[in-house]
Amino acid sequence: MHFALRSSGLMAAGLACRAAASCRARAPTFHRGSLRPIHTPVFSATAHFCQSKQRKDYALPNPSWSQDMVAQFNRYMEMTKDGTWKRLPSYRNFLDHMPESMVQEHAENGNRENRMFLRNTDEEGKGFEYVMFVNSSEKKMVCVFQPGPYLEGPPGFAHGGSIATMLDSTLGGCAILAAGRVMTANLNVNYKNPVPLGSVVLVETKVDKIEGRKLLISGQVRSIDGETLHTEATGERSTVLQA
Amino acid sequence: MHFALRSSGLMAAGLACRAAASCRARAPTFHRGSLRPIHTPVFSATAHFCQSKQRKDYALPNPSWSQDMVAQFNRYMEMTKDGTWKRLPSYRNFLDHMPESMVQEHAENGNRENRMFLRNTDEEGKGFEYVMFVNSSEKKMVCVFQPGPYLEGPPGFAHGGSIATMLDSTLGGCAILAAGRVMTANLNVNYKNPVPLGSVVLVETKVDKIEGRKLLISGQVRSIDGETLHTEATGERSTVLQA
Numbered sequence: 336m337h338f339a340l341r342s343s344g345l346m347a348a349g350l351a352c353r354a355a356a357s358c359r360a361r362a363p364t365f366h367r368g369s370l371r372p373i374h375t376p377v378f379s380a381t382a383h384f385c386q387s388k389q390r391k392d393y394a395l396p397n398p399s400w401s402q403d404m405v406a407q408f409n410r411y412m413e414m415t416k417d418g419t420w421k422r423l424p425s426y427r428n429f430l431d432h433m434p435e436s437m438v439q440e441h442a443e444n445g446n447r448e449n450r451m452f453l454r455n456t457d458e459e460g461k462g463f464e465y466v467m468f469v470n471s472s473e474k475k476m477v478c479v480f481q482p483g484p485y486l487e488g489p490p491g492f493a494h495g496g497s498i499a500t501m502l503d504s505t506l507g508g509c510a511i512l513a514a515g516r517v518m519t520a521n522l523n524v525n526y527k528n529p530v531p532l533g534s535v536v537l538v539e540t541k542v543d544k545i546e547g548r549k550l551l552i553s554g555q556v557r558s559i560d561g562e563t564l565h566t567e568a569t570g571e572r573s574t575v576l577q578a
Numbered sequence: 579m580h581f582a583l584r585s586s587g588l589m590a591a592g593l594a595c596r597a598a599a600s601c602r603a604r605a606p607t608f609h610r611g612s613l614r615p616i617h618t619p620v621f622s623a624t625a626h627f628c629q630s631k632q633r634k635d636y637a638l639p640n641p642s643w644s645q646d647m648v649a650q651f652n653r654y655m656e657m658t659k660d661g662t663w664k665r666l667p668s669y670r671n672f673l674d675h676m677p678e679s680m681v682q683e684h685a686e687n688g689n690r691e692n693r694m695f696l697r698n699t700d701e702e703g704k705g706f707e708y709v710m711f712v713n714s715s716e717k718k719m720v721c722v723f724q725p726g727p728y729l730e731g732p733p734g735f736a737h738g739g740s741i742a743t744m745l746d747s748t749l750g751g752c753a754i755l756a757a758g759r760v761m762t763a764n765l766n767v768n769y770k771n772p773v774p775l776g777s778v779v780l781v782e783t784k785v786d787k788i789e790g791r792k793l794l795i796s797g798q799v800r801s802i803d804g805e806t807l808h809t810e811a812t813g814e815r816s817t818v819l820q821a
Contacts, residue, residue, distance in 0.1 A: 429733050448727060449775065452737035455705065455728035456698060484691060485698035490672050494695035495762050496746045500739025507738075519738050523766040532692065 394425035394467065399460020400481065403535040403559055407479040411468045420477075423467045423508070427454040453504060461485040463497070467505065469512060476508045478538035480556075482530060492529040499524050502554055502568045505540045510550045510572040513542045517550065517572040524568045535559055548574045637668035637710065642703020643724065646778040646802055650722040654711045663720075666710045666751070670697040696747060704728040706740070710748065712755060719751045721781035723799075725773060735772040742767050745797055745811045748783045753793045753815040756785045760793065760815040767811045778802055791817045 396405055414420040427450050430438050456462030464481040480501050488494030503522050510517045530536055540554030549571060556566040639648055657663040670693050673681050699705030707724040723744050731737030746765050753760045773779055783797030792814060799809040 429730060449730040450728040452729045452731060452740050485693040486695045487672060487692040488695060496743025497695050499742040503739045519769045521768050525764050526762045
């Protein structure tokens with residue numbers, strides 16, 4: 336196997352950029368409508384570094400976010416205040432997630448014109464709108480997800496592949512959190528109820544077990560009121576031996 | 579469950595439009611470079627119907643297709659000549675796959691502005707480039723797939739979610755072929771080797787067993803020379819009782 340870091344790339348990237356994740360924990364709370372911060376964010380030197388690279392962080396509210404989406408964002412942002420949870424930034428290109436020291440390592444296969452699969456649409460709100468939060472001590476990751484109209488499977492509902500994609504990415508984040516570099520070995524998805532386009536769901540994942548180089552992880556996609564289980568999944572990842 | 583036809587929507591659509599599928603079996607062979615037909619297609623009345631709806635069929639060669647992609651397309655098109663295999667057309671909107679008689683049934687949830695998840699990018703070659711072929715008598719479906727640079731997971735490779743999406747759609751087509759309307763119950767994917775962006779792979783699926791309302795299906799993603807097994811998957815679908 337010539338390859339170090341498979342589909343977990345998105346989350347790997349988010350987690351790798353610890354400096355950015357740290358600065359983004361200061362991201363402000365938003366009210367839908369104005370979509371303006373209700374407190375003045377205090378930008379650190381790290382934040383300035385993030386901005387200076389002129390990469391857009393897509394894991395922040397935009398006008399396409401519904402009231403439910405903004406409310407969930409704010410709820411988790413509240414939980415970042417004591418450091419238990421952290422918001423992960425999300426950029427369009429893989430390399431933008433990397434601190435400079437790691438870019439060189441991935442430059443061979445990377446291409447600035449490529450786009451992360453989950454950030455491949457041009458218009459806000461049309462594709463994957465999401466923000467991920469990580470709880471390191473509990474090895475949990477949550478994704479607040481609003482599927483847009485370009486993710487359609489059957490009329491009015493998200494394609495099962497888009498749900499699998501969101502689960503794969505969030506489960507991958509969990510595994511990386513626990514073990515560093517990993518490769519996906521298995522993704523097993525049980526579909527219970529379809530997810531309507533434009534709705535907001537929570538993708539909740541956790542590490543269940545670590546057996547040597549093997550990590551067992553699991554997750555669910557639920558409605559924000561917790562009443563509807565849309566999808567559940569288990570996954571297996573293998574850690575990658577460092578050179 | 580309020581829902582009739584889950585993530586198999588894409589293939590369901592392709593299969594539902596039997597008239598279109600039939601007319602498209604006459605699609606001509608292409609040479610890369612000119613991308614012009616090497617024989618003059620004989621358009622039937624059905625083909626005219628397809629054209630009159632002014633929907634673009636994305637499952638035909640375009641300049642972004644590599645030599646390998648065009649060669650695989652031509653190989654399977656050859657096999658359509660005796661009627662064993664048929665090419666499935668592919669449109670951007672779900673409702674465009676439907677014959678007029680079925681559109682009304684799905685109009686409630688359908689929206690002409692929505693896009694099928696696998697056809698959601700604007701530029702040719704950037705997202706999912708693919709064409710599916712179906713063998714009804716053997717209950718098999720094959721997808722020739724060229725992942726574009728907007729499907730990136732880790733640098734230079736297709737996101738695992740995009741591979742799961744392609745498998746889900748092709749497996750779904752198999753199930754619909756065998757049993758009509760189905761719902762996805764499970765998708766279980768084992769990742770073996772990552773798929774490089776811009777490469778061409780074959781997604782080969784078949785129906786393994788039908789047990790009452792339950793269908794067991796399986797598939798693999800392989801390199802075109804058959805030497806590399808990238809991914810394998812099993813799936814379970816349930817038939818939907820007609821009202």
